[in-house]
Amino acid sequence: MTETRAAPFVVHTATFEGPLEQLLRLVQQGEVDVSALPLAEIAAAYLTHSRAGFDVEEATEAIWTLAALVELKARALLPQPPPPEEPPPEEPGDLDAAMEERVAAYRAFKDVATAMRALETYQQRVFLRPGEEPAGALLTGVALPDLMRAFQEVLARGRERPREVIPEPITLAERMAALMELLTEATGEMAFQALFPGEATRLEIVVTFLALLELIRLARVGVRREGPDGTIQIFLRTNADVHRRMDAVLPGRDAG
Amino acid sequence: MSDRSGAIPILDEPAQPPDDARLYEAVRAIECILFASGEPVRPEQMAEAAQVPTEIVAAALAILRGEYAERGLEVQAVAGGYQLVTRPAYAEAVRRYLGAAAREPLSQAALETLAIIAYRQPITRPEVDAVRGVRSDYILERLEERRLIHVVGRKDTVGRPMLYATTEAFLRHFGLGGLADLPPLERFGQIVSPPEL
Amino acid sequence: MSDRSGAIPILDEPAQPPDDARLYEAVRAIECILFASGEPVRPEQMAEAAQVPTEIVAAALAILRGEYAERGLEVQAVAGGYQLVTRPAYAEAVRRYLGAAAREPLSQAALETLAIIAYRQPITRPEVDAVRGVRSDYILERLEERRLIHVVGRKDTVGRPMLYATTEAFLRHFGLGGLADLPPLERFGQIVSPPEL
Numbered sequence: 066m067t068e069t070r071a072a073p074f075v076v077h078t079a080t081f082e083g084p085l086e087q088l089l090r091l092v093q094q095g096e097v098d099v100s101a102l103p104l105a106e107i108a109a110a111y112l113t114h115s116r117a118g119f120d121v122e123e124a125t126e127a128i129w130t131l132a133a134l135v136e137l138k139a140r141a142l143l144p145q146p147p148p149p150e151e152p153p154p155e156e157p158g159d160l161d162a163a164m165e166e167r168v169a170a171y172r173a174f175k176d177v178a179t180a181m182r183a184l185e186t187y188q189q190r191v192f193l194r195p196g197e198e199p200a201g202a203l204l205t206g207v208a209l210p211d212l213m214r215a216f217q218e219v220l221a222r223g224r225e226r227p228r229e230v231i232p233e234p235i236t237l238a239e240r241m242a243a244l245m246e247l248l249t250e251a252t253g254e255m256a257f258q259a260l261f262p263g264e265a266t267r268l269e270i271v272v273t274f275l276a277l278l279e280l281i282r283l284a285r286v287g288v289r290r291e292g293p294d295g296t297i298q299i300f301l302r303t304n305a306d307v308h309r310r311m312d313a314v315l316p317g318r319d320a321g
Numbered sequence: 322m323s324d325r326s327g328a329i330p331i332l333d334e335p336a337q338p339p340d341d342a343r344l345y346e347a348v349r350a351i352e353c354i355l356f357a358s359g360e361p362v363r364p365e366q367m368a369e370a371a372q373v374p375t376e377i378v379a380a381a382l383a384i385l386r387g388e389y390a391e392r393g394l395e396v397q398a399v400a401g402g403y404q405l406v407t408r409p410a411y412a413e414a415v416r417r418y419l420g421a422a423a424r425e426p427l428s429q430a431a432l433e434t435l436a437i438i439a440y441r442q443p444i445t446r447p448e449v450d451a452v453r454g455v456r457s458d459y460i461l462e463r464l465e466e467r468r469l470i471h472v473v474g475r476k477d478t479v480g481r482p483m484l485y486a487t488t489e490a491f492l493r494h495f496g497l498g499g500l501a502d503l504p505p506l507e508r509f510g511q512i513v514s515p516p517e518l
Numbered sequence: 519m520s521d522r523s524g525a526i527p528i529l530d531e532p533a534q535p536p537d538d539a540r541l542y543e544a545v546r547a548i549e550c551i552l553f554a555s556g557e558p559v560r561p562e563q564m565a566e567a568a569q570v571p572t573e574i575v576a577a578a579l580a581i582l583r584g585e586y587a588e589r590g591l592e593v594q595a596v597a598g599g600y601q602l603v604t605r606p607a608y609a610e611a612v613r614r615y616l617g618a619a620a621r622e623p624l625s626q627a628a629l630e631t632l633a634i635i636a637y638r639q640p641i642t643r644p645e646v647d648a649v650r651g652v653r654s655d656y657i658l659e660r661l662e663e664r665r666l667i668h669v670v671g672r673k674d675t676v677g678r679p680m681l682y683a684t685t686e687a688f689l690r691h692f693g694l695g696g697l698a699d700l701p702p703l704e705r706f707g708q709i710v711s712p713p714e715l
Binding site for chain 3: 348349350351352353354356357358362366367369370371372388392393394405407408410411414415417418419466468471472488
Binding site for chain 1: 356357358359360395397404405406407408409412415419423424426427429430432433435436437439440451452453454455456459493494495496497503504506
């Protein structure tokens with residue numbers, strides 16, 4: 066993300082001082098004479114600027130703008146091409162009117178942008194409450210590294226297998242249903258490792274893992290660790306567990 | 322800044338249901354729901370959670386907004402739902418507590434481009450360029466990245482250019498209940514019709 | 519009806535002495551701080567954020583508790599300070615709302631897209647499309663809205679497409695809140711031997 070940037074590039078020339086984008090706009094509006102602009106100097110200055118802190122997006126914009134300026138300057142310096150063979154269909158008066166209308170439209174949008182700025186300023190000063198997502202407490206006694214280490218093991222195992230054929234499409238919904246069934250058959254509890262048989266492909270392992278995470282999120286399944294060096298156990302959750310979790314996000318419930 | 326509550330006509334309905342106790346309970350329940358949710362809540366969601374008809378929800382919301390008129394918090398109609406937020410007057414205190422920096426506003430050029438898209442949507446990039454008089458590629462890209470606009474299709478014309486429209490995040494960014502809440506453009510210039518391109 | 523014909527400035531001044539105005543502002547600011555905080559706030563923190571002495575905080579808290587006596591929310595004193603919470607009487611409604619919101623599951627296509635991104639991040643939209651065989655614009659947008667993925671940059675190739683990766687909220691969404699060190703899944707492919715236990 067590019068929220069934090071170095072100081073923006075500023076053009077310093079005899080006839081203009083300010084950001085590149087503004088320079089382009091003024092040139093297009095005929096307020097700055099492009100034929101007198103030292104574009105090579107501006108480009109060199111930009112290169113120096115970008116060495117201090119290169120921002121890809123800023124550079125993209127700068128290149129676009131510089132290219133547009135070069136084009137405008139070339140056009141201004143070259144002898145004017147002969148006018149198109151057919152005169153424009155519109156009367157000069159119509160052209161003026163169209164131009165006037167366009168300018169009026171742009172002015173209206175500039176004005177309305179001011180109104181929108183006020184709305185934005187207002188909204189940037191209000192704060193929502195942090196949403197009460199179901200969080201944390203689902204992984205009792207299991208640190209993420211434990212879970213990930215177990216995952217790494219099974220993935221490494223999957224990778225050692227010879228070249229995989231494109232597997233049949235496995236959907237997460239199917240895998241979630243299969244996991245629930247597996248757990249029910251295992252009378253509600255089984256070892257994490259048992260979910261990943263040796264013949265599983267990498268895709269299968271990933272989908273199983275994501276299915277497991279989704280079941281944990283939906284509070285259908287819980288994870289716990291048996292003893293300090295024990296195995297990781299997956300178990301079916303009951304409704305009582307779910308209610309306890311909901312209570313945890315409603316601090317007022319226990320107080321009254 | 323004026324209160325923009327008037328934008329939602331449903332709230333203007335008479336707040337006189339048959340059962341006062343039931344309405345009162347609905348007001349309290351909706352207050353709790355808005356508090357617990359970190360995002361706009363649609364009236365149907367409130368009705369379902371509070372187990373009351375939508376007419377009661379509308380009346381309860383009107384009462385709740387009145388109750389919060391004098392408080393530090395306010396009920397906002399945003400993006401088709403309602404949300405409870407802190408008042409702007411206390412932004413500094415909240416920022417000091419949260420240790421949060423002020424959020425970065427949109428650049429002037431981005432805001433103008435967004436205004437054009439908001440009022441003329443769906444609109445193509447060349448059409449935006451024609452209004453602004455400069456190329457808008459970069460700005461459109463940034464706006465799309467911030468999820469304030471998105472591509473909704475292609476125009477059936479030469480080159481089949483992409484058509485842009487504003488998103489729900491746009492409504493949230495400006496605290497608008499819907500596009501109808503945008504200030505009427507006619508007030509801002511003498512535009513009879515959009516120029517033909 | 520009051521007579522508003524003559525703008526008499528004295529009417530606009532606070533009807534209370536200055537100290538009351540300061541206390542009133544402190545009550546509102548503290549209300550905002552308690553609301554915006556997801557956890558208990560200590561009086562010293564309130565004093566610092568609202569920039570008032572602790573005596574004012576104590577008085578403001580007393581007033582605030584009185585104001586909330588009849589509401590759906592209440593100010594609760596807990597070990598870590600004070601917090602704004604929903605009243606137990608409305609827990610059912612809140613539970614129904616949060617439950618319904620939490621039960622809104624990701625679509626099948628969204629889950630699959632997420633798996634691809636988790637597995638191959640950072641990845642561009644065209645690359646995701648290539649794996650899925652269909653366009654993924656809309657799904658990427660939804661996943662981004664739910665803050666499961668975000669744009670982390672642009673790929674240095676034709677068109678400079680945006681690169682997507684999973685977020686910390688991705689971990690939280692799957693019940694792994696606060697544990698942010700999930701290694702990129704692509705790295706697993708490079709593991710030659712299982713790590714030591």
